[in-house]
Amino acid sequence: MATRLFREAIREALIEEMDRDETVFLIGEDIGRYQGTFRVTEGLFQKYGPNRVWDTPISEPGFIAIAIGAAMEGLRPVVEVMTWSFAFLAMDQIVNHAAKILYKSGGACPVPLVIRGPAGPGKQLAAQHSHSFELWVAHSPGLKVVLPSTPADAKGLLKTAIRDNNPVMFIEHPQLYLTRGEVPDGEYTIPFGVADIKRVGRDVSIITYSRGVLLAQQAAERLQQEGIEVEIVDLRTLMPCDWETVFNSVRKTHRAIALHDDWRYCGFGAEIAAQIQEQAFDWLDAPVLRVAGADVPMPYNKYLERAAYPQVDDVIAAVRQVLT
């Protein structure tokens, strides 16, 4: 097994799928000649040429709509948004077109589309570039939502996303691009809707995804020294979501914490808490807690920024609270 950076694993998935299937093409801003803001598409324009790697004008609604139309005709576009914060411009295309076309056509017209790119805080990009994006899309029926936490998951899930016949929102955390991890050799894919227990424990379940997994792992290491065993459930995909694994973990530990960078108010943690109380109420020995972003626009100052989204100490404090 080789180790890869997170962004290299994504690039490998793109290369393997572009080699496998000529209908797969990349489209986005500065992904070709410039090779991508986070260098995910490095070398791909040189390798595949302008008919497979399309540099676009700065027109998110336009090029995302074009990708949707191309997908309706059986191509498999992989759109890169320079950051998901720019996808707000194209919400009509994503929510009111891509997500609705199959249903309103009575099942006749699938839209095999992937939109991928970074979303999340931590780069001092301040208010307009730091959004977590999962909620805006997970709330809309018809969209699949993927948030990998490791290079191996990123590669396997992206390959699944490209082969899926639905619009898949593939959300990468910018703080993960330079993390390194083992990636299986050879061809593999990871199915959607299968959570991964990233760490087994008996005292408390942390339900999380994306950067939250790293944070939970750091907290778990420290808590272990006190004899507290944390179980980490990495959801990996929010739609579809593997609730059964969540419930089974809670039935074992009787305590749950939902963890994400995204805003706390109406965040995915609220959905996690609601699902647990609906389906595993009798197994709870304490209220489900949420560790999530502060409900403020992201500030620029780096100390304020750190205070605006979860850090390891916040997770540890929540574990202690839920174990009281």
Add this chain to the structure above:
Amino acid sequence: MQTVIMPKMGDAMEEGTLVRWLKQEGEMVKAGEPIAEIATDKATIELEAPASGILRGIRVQEGATVPINTPLAYILAEGESLPAELDRDGKPAEAPSPVPPSSVGVPPTIAPSPVPSPPVGERAETPLAPSGGEGQGVRAERILASPLARKIAREHGIDLRLLKGTGPQGRIVERDVLAYLQQRAAQPAAVAPAPAPIAARTESLNRLRQITAQRTTEAKQTIPHFYLTIEIDMEEALALRETLNRLEEGVRVSVNDLVLKACAVAIEKHPLVNASYRDGTLVYADGIHIGIAVAVDEGLLVAVVRHCESKPLLRIAQEAQALIQKAREGKLLPDEMTGNTFTVSNLGMFDIDEFAAIINPPASAILAVGAVKKVPVVMDDGSIQPRSRMKVTLSCDHRVLDGATGARFLQELKRVLENPVLIGYR
């Protein structure tokens, strides 16, 4: 004949008001010519004649509000006449009150003042006032307990008021209930020495008796019981038992074990016997879990043999024996005492002919088994033979089972025990 209807003029329009007729009964109209004014919530517009002809059979008066698609009148071609059932001599057949719908039903003398309501906080937290004979002035204090603690307490019949919580704000959490359970398990031994038999005195019940008292009272008061008795010929079953005990090493199959397995076989044919009643719904269990009533020094326990449907006779016999042993030693685990979907109570060893038992919820039936006795039986050929016979009585929850259902189950049980090859044994 063309029908003039109240047309839908807008997406949210469900009804319209006929403001006035512009044409009268019997008047000639041309297609497209305005014949009436109708008002929607948005505007007043002219209603055009859908065809040329004579306006007849006006059914809706001016000022009336009617749902869309309601026939308003008819347009007849020359020479055509209105069908008798529609002809009202020009008098409107339907004359809804010409009151705007918004004020329908509001008595004009009462001003629509808001009904005083208690402040939200109070309404949410004030305990219900005691009503009728219940409560006796006792304020029901909200007990803080986690859902898991409540679940375990419920399963073990623990009154949460007896516990002290160690969680935040004194919340009773899992560890509190588990500690209480451990403590309780240790207690029966302490009360074991039999008190001296002094007449006319009060004795506090041990915990097991307390629970038995509470549960049987509740069961007998809340479950509508009825009873069915049947007599079963046990010759064949006893022969099977004898053979098994002779040939299979290390196994002792009791009559009760035969009854347990036969019940499971019969329940598979009559699954309703295995269902339970909960809040107006029928709950079907994931398997046939048969409770055995076990008498211990402190009182009565129910030990549960799970999934009798998939276990062979010999396995059931082994498990039942082990469970009864554990029950007598006070070592039954919580899981081994709960979740029965059917119960068997056997007083045969006490030479009891027959009796009726109290249902042990959540099961909805209990089988009371009497002693196997040699009795003279008139056989089919008229001869009289000594036969081993056993009487069983099924107590049924009438919310789940009817007489016929219970009877069919007993018939099947009888058939199985009288033809024990149907039981199988491995």
Add this chain to the structure above:
Amino acid sequence: MSTRTRTKKAALSKEEREELLELYRQMVLIRHFEQHCDRAYRQDKIGGYLHLYIGEEALAVGFISQLQPNDRVLGHYRDHGYVLALGSDPRRVMAELYGKVTGLCRGKGGSMHFYDKAHNFLGGYAIVGGVIGIATGVAFSQKYRQSDGITLCFFGDGAMNAGLLHECLNMAGLWKLPIVYIVENNKYAMGTPVELHSAVTNLAERASVYGFPSCQIDGMDVLKVREAAREIIHHVRTRQEPYFVEAITYRFVGHGAADITDPGSYRTREEIEEWRKRDPIPNLQHYLLQNGICTEQELEAIDQQAQRIVEEAARYADESADPPLDELWQHVFAD
């Protein structure tokens, strides 16, 4: 664009004559179909928003008559005319409007969301301007695959002011996509006249800066539309570049069936009467008779036949079943 003028003595081949009658047949079918829709809406058999194509028939019929099997059509929410001109089964179209499971989209799309891939209609889109992005993507796929197909994209003058239009015209020009953008300028974006919503009222001119040709045509004369479409589609197919067409047209009915303030609020009855003189159906009728191409009896027969088709479509829709309740949860995701 110019129209070949036909003399009275023009000798037509059998095929040419049949083509002309087919234009007439389709326009009359759309007209009767739409008139029935209006009645069915009043009877609450059709729900939601209902936008009728009455008056604009020449556009769909003229353009679509020039298509080839690999071509695609996408439209906005006034989309009944396109599917009928493309040959969709009128019974399934009506069933869709009645919300029945036998409809084009199993009763889950409705008037604004037709889709019939078998007849090359890739959708009606209910968000103003939305179709432009999707259609540009369809043309993108034709270029990507080096297909010989082209895409027709129909939208209304209101969509001229959607930012998406200008983003897509730019990319279509940049990437030389085989697409014809057709703005149906019926003079009103709902109730707002073009003079009040577009700084430049010549819409062809407004779209002329993206590096490909644009033109204005008379959308009320099906023969002129057909001639223009023939040349434009040929240009797009052979030169592999987009084309922008402003078709001047007019709707004789309200914006939607629920538009009870029309006429009166934003346009006058007189204005409608004036435009009705240019009604494409009597105009073609007149042309066919004047030039001795067919008889009145033949036209009458076409009219009767169209009415029968619509009656049959209505009967079929009436008798079809509603979608079963479990259909609610189907088609959220594809397998």
